[in-house]
Amino acid sequence: MSFILSIETATKNCSIALSENGKTVALKEIASHNFSHAEKLHVFIEEILIENNITFKDLSAIAVSKGPGSYTGLRIGVSSAKGLCYALNIPLISVDTLTALAKQLTIEDGIIISMIDARRMEVYAAFFNPQFEMIKNVEALIIDEKSFSEIESTIHLIGDGALKFKETLTDDKFKFHNDIIYPSANEMSSFAFEKYKISDFENVAYFEPYYLKDFVLNR
Numbered sequence: 001m002s003f004i005l006s007i008e009t010a011t012k013n014c015s016i017a018l019s020e021n022g023k024t025v026a027l028k029e030i031a032s033h034n035f036s037h038a039e040k041l042h043v044f045i046e047e048i049l050i051e052n053n054i055t056f057k058d059l060s061a062i063a064v065s066k067g068p069g070s071y072t073g074l075r076i077g078v079s080s081a082k083g084l085c086y087a088l089n090i091p092l093i094s095v096d097t098l099t100a101l102a103k104q105l106t107i108e109d110g111i112i113i114s115m116i117d118a119r120r121m122e123v124y125a126a127f128f129n130p131q132f133e134m135i136k137n138v139e140a141l142i143i144d145e146k147s148f149s150e151i152e153s154t155i156h157l158i159g160d161g162a163l164k165f166k167e168t169l170t171d172d173k174f175k176f177h178n179d180i181i182y183p184s185a186n187e188m189s190s191f192a193f194e195k196y197k198i199s200d201f202e203n204v205a206y207f208e209p210y211y212l213k214d215f216v217l218n219r
Contacts, residue, residue: 001020001021002020002021002060002061002193002196003018003019003020003054003058003059003060004018004019004059004060004061004062004063004093004189004192004193004196005017005018005045005048005049005059005061005062005063005084006018006019006062006063006064006065006095006185006188006189006192007041007045007062007063007064007065007077007080007081007185008029008064008065008077008097008100008183008184008185008188009037009041009065009070009073009074009076009077010065010067010068010069010070010073010074010077010097010116010183011031011069011070011073011097011116011117011160011182011183012031012032012033012035012070012073012160012182013029013030013031013182013183013184014029014030014031014032014036014037014040014041014044015027015028015029015182015183015184015185015186016028016029016041016044016045016048016185017048017184017185017186017188017189018048018049018052018054019188019189019190019192019193021193022189022190022192022193022194023189023190024185024186024189025052026048026051026052027048027184027185027186028044028047028048029044029184029185031181031182035070035072035073037072037073037076037077038076041076041077041080042080045080056084056087056088057088059084059088059090060090060091060196061085061090061091061092061093061192061196061201062081062084062085062088062090062091062092062093063081063092063093063094063095063188063191063192063195064077064078064080064081064092064093064094064095065077065094065095065096065097065100065183065185065188066078066094066095066096066097066209066210067096067097067209067210067211067212068097068098068116068118068124068138068140068210068211068212068213069097069116069124069183069209071211074209074211075209077209078207078208078209082204082207085204086204091196091199091201091202091204092201092202092203092204092207093192093195093196093200093201093202094202094207095188095191095192095195096126096134096138096191096210097116097183097210098114098116098124098125098126098138098159098183099114099126099128099132099134099191100183100184100187100188100191101114101116101158101159101180101182101183101187102114102126102128102132102158103132103187103190103191104158104180104183104184104187105156105158105177105180106130107130107154107156108130109130109153109154110130110153110154110155110156110175111127111128111129111135111151111153111154111155111156112127112128112129112130112132112156112158113125113126113127113128113148113155113156113157113158113162114126114128114158114159114162114183115157115158115159115160115161115162116159116160116161116183117159117160117161117164118140118161118213121142121143121144121164122140122141122142122143123140123141123143123159123161123162123164123165124138124139124140124141124161124212125138125139125140125141125161126138126139138210138212139212140212140213143164143165143168143169144168145168145169145170147165147168147169148169148174151173152173153173154173154175155173155174155175156175156177157169157174157175157176157177158177158180158181159180159181159182159183160181160182162176162177163176163178163181
């Protein structure tokens with residue numbers, strides 16, 4: 001029996017999931033425009049353990065969303081995850097943020113492009129097939145009306161980054177899923193357990209979030 005605590009703070013969603021053998025058994029999250037991660041994260045962790053009669057000593061590993069995303073949000077989540085791993089002497093697992101975001105959508109054909117808002121006309125994006133295999137590496141993109149013109153199949157767009165371009169990407173091949181805005185720790189559970197089974201762990205001392213771009217104060 002493996003209990004894994006997953007932490008997702010890469011966007012405005014402060015999300016915590018408790019999973020057992022890859023299945024989410026409890027979830028606490030709040031999406032706030034004020035980025036409430038610092039005040040909510042540890043409260044959610046304590047509450048989710050108490051409400052499910054789980055102690056810190058019962059945890060097999062900590063999983064954290066590795067980015068890309070908000071610089072501050074990622075720092076808070078990763079710092080908390082590393083602190084717990086140090087204190088409990090358990091492994092740290094990282095999960096790609098855009099992959100977890102894509103997992104919220106089920107499609108039969110076409111591709112999924114999950115997008116996280118990177119400010120202005122830019123997004124962090126990754127491309128996935130219906131099996132959630134990444135078919136194009138994560139990149140920072142500036143979106144205009146000609147974006148993705150080389151793709152002929154249906155394109156399913158999700159995330160807060162996608163919502164910005166509903167009036168820009170008007171071709172019929174674009175399908176916007178407005179109900180999927182932020183990544184959630186809920187979808188991290190299965191990925192984290194698969195990594196746990198093969199001991200795909202991060203070095204707790206040296207692990208850093210995947211920012212994709214350097215931090216700029218005025219962004």
